[in-house]
Amino acid sequence: MVDVGKWPLLSLLGPLEIASVRQACVFGTSASEGIYCTQDNEVYVLGMNCSNCLGTGDNQSTIVPKKVECLTGKRVLSFSFGSGPHIMLATEEGELFAWGHNGYNQLGNGTTNQSMVPILLSANFLDKKVVEVACGSHHSLARTCEGEVYAWGFNNCGQVGSGSTANQPTPRKVSSCLQNRVVISIACGQSSSMAVLDNGEVCGWGYSGNGQLGLGNNANQLSPCRLAALQNFCVIQVAFGNAHTMALTDGGLLYAWGCNTYGQLGTGSKTNEFSPVQVMFEKESRVMEIAACHPTNTSAARTQSGQVYMWGQCRGQSVVLPLLTHFTCTDDVFACFATPPVMWRLLSVDQGDFLTVAQSMKNEFDNPETSDLKFCVEGKHIHVHKSFLKIRCKHFRSMFQSHWSEDMKEEIELDQYSYPVYRAFLEFLYTDTVELSPEHAIGLLDLATSYCENRLKRLCQNIIMGGITVENAFNLLSAAVRYEAQDLEEFCFKYCVNHLTRVTQTEAFWQIEGDLLKEFISKVSRCGAFKN
Known part of the structure; x- marks a missing residue:
């Protein structure tokens, strides 16, 4: 928690x-x-x-x-703040509220008067729902559910992306290379802006005096410009610091560029970088989340194994390489080490004290002292409780009611699935969570499909999505098709398309069955992958 x-x-x-x-x-x-x-x-x-x-x-x-x-x-969906400060808040209903400093039109209401109360801006978006907001020092961005980006406020460096340096008093749709494209996330630096597209491309605009746009120079951009240096990667997240930028790829690689006065790029030096440079860790770790925010010169990342690293300006110290911390979330880095100790995102709090019954059941999983049944899988025992299994799983309810008798033995031997898969399934019934490798998650996906456990199927899909690589992408796609996991199939397909050349050179690709290969080629061609 x-x-x-x-x-x-x-x-x-x-x-x-x-x-x-x-x-x-x-x-x-x-x-x-x-x-x-x-x-x-x-x-x-x-x-x-x-x-x-x-x-x-x-x-x-x-x-x-x-x-x-x-x-x-109102249920808050997205929140961001500027340097004035000014505030942007989007609700789950798609409404956008703004208040605070407004000397540069950053509230988007057409004036430069401060607002002492939240004002509703949704009318400026032609009834489109706003799903994400981002604030620079004195400018603002909003992303709609259709993947469009709107910008307004201070524009001295082109951070509004309008093609000029005139301030923008009301929300204006950002076009240029974003025209007819779907944006999946947005980010703001002090006077810079970035957008991540659904195909993994990144576009930036605004101030780049420290190279924070990653375009290989320090020239400002008045309109969105594609970051060509990352064109061979599929970016899923970008984060701005005070004058530096980081990007995370779907392969778990981290790149950074821009100002490096405090070592915030994590490259081992304090030399500014005008183009993306890969950030390396002591151990080969797949990065799952990156963190930075424009009031600070601090950087953080969380790996797939749950390790949290920090670097940059940390309590006045300059940390030039990623430093492993004892934290379990990147938020704690900013609470304890950033200057000022602001939050890099709207923090969601897990209210663990509401789950006392669930916690009790979690503690009783595989407890031989209280169990009345044990499964034997590959020679190993898993201790469970018949009544609880009947409550939690229709498969066991049917099994025990139809075949169970008082004189039946208290041990059942299973051989359909491996021990890690079956243990993960039983533990899921007790905890609602799954901790499993992507490879074993495929087997658990099969079990979840067989037992009609739809929520478990979704969890397995998330695990597989987080562990996809070029080498295993087509195996995971095949599994998604086999188990009729449509969301997972679409995710794996997009990953294969974004890494098409490398995926088609893997052993897994050349071992696929004919029908699946034909369907894949047909679908890829419809996406325009084979156009000249």
Whole structure:
């Protein structure tokens, strides 16, 4: 569970208030403002209230949380803050609210007047739902559910992407190389902007004085420009620091570029880089998440094994190579080491104390002292409870009711699946979670399909998606087709298309069956992969 009390500002909250927090963000030039949403969908703020950024309708600071009445009942989907600060908040209904500093039109309401309360901007998007927001120092971006990007605010370096340097007072659709393309995520630096497209391409625009656009030079870009240096990779996430940028590929590789005064690129030196450079770790680790935010010069990453690394400016120290921490999430890096200690994203809090019954059942899994049944798989025993299995799984309910009798032996031998697969399945029934390698997850996907466990199927698909590589991509695609896992099939297909040349050179590709090969080639051709 994330401890929000690690942030100095939120440590002012009492135990009951902390227990009620579902989402939170600490922001401001000195990490002196905060916002949090409760389990009951109420929004509270506290802090200095610079530029009326608390949205309470007055200009007073407060160490006692105040409710933002107009946001009551709203479920927050995305949140971002600028340097003024100004605030952007998107709800699950697709509404966009803005408030705070507005000296450069960054609120998008056509004025330069500060707003002391949240104002609704959704009308500016022609009834399209906003699903993500990002704020630079004094400009703002929004992404719609259709994958379009809108920008507004300060534009002295082209960060609005309009082709000029005139400020943009209201949201304007960003076109150029984004025209008719689907954007899946957006990010802002101080005066820079970036968008990740659904095919893994990255486009950047705005200020690049430190090379933070990764285009090989320090020239500003007034319109979106494709980052050609990463054209052979499929990027899934980008993150901006104060003057540096990081990108994560679907293969778990991390690249960084831009300013390196504090070692924030993680390259082992303090030399600026104008083009992407791969960040290496002590052990070969697949990176699953990267973290940075524009008020700081700190970088962080989490690997597939759950290890968290940090580098850059850390409590005044310059860390030039990724340093392994004892943390379990990247958020803790910014709470304990960033200057200022702001949050790099809207933090979701896992309220573990609501799961006392589930935790009890988790502790009883494979406990021989309380079990009344054991499965024997490959010579190994797994201890379980008949009644619980009947409650949790229709397969076992039918099995025990139809075939079980009081004099039946208390040990059942199984040979249809391997021990790791069957143990993972039984543990899932007790914990609702799965910890398994992608290779074993294929076998568990087969079991989940056979037992009609749809949620388990989805979890297996997520594991497989997180572990896909060029070498195993076609094997995973074949498994997805075989088990009729449509989401997984589409994901694996897109991965194969994005890495088509390398995938078709693997042993797995040349061992596929004829019908699957024909279907794959046909589908790839319809995507235009073979056009001149």
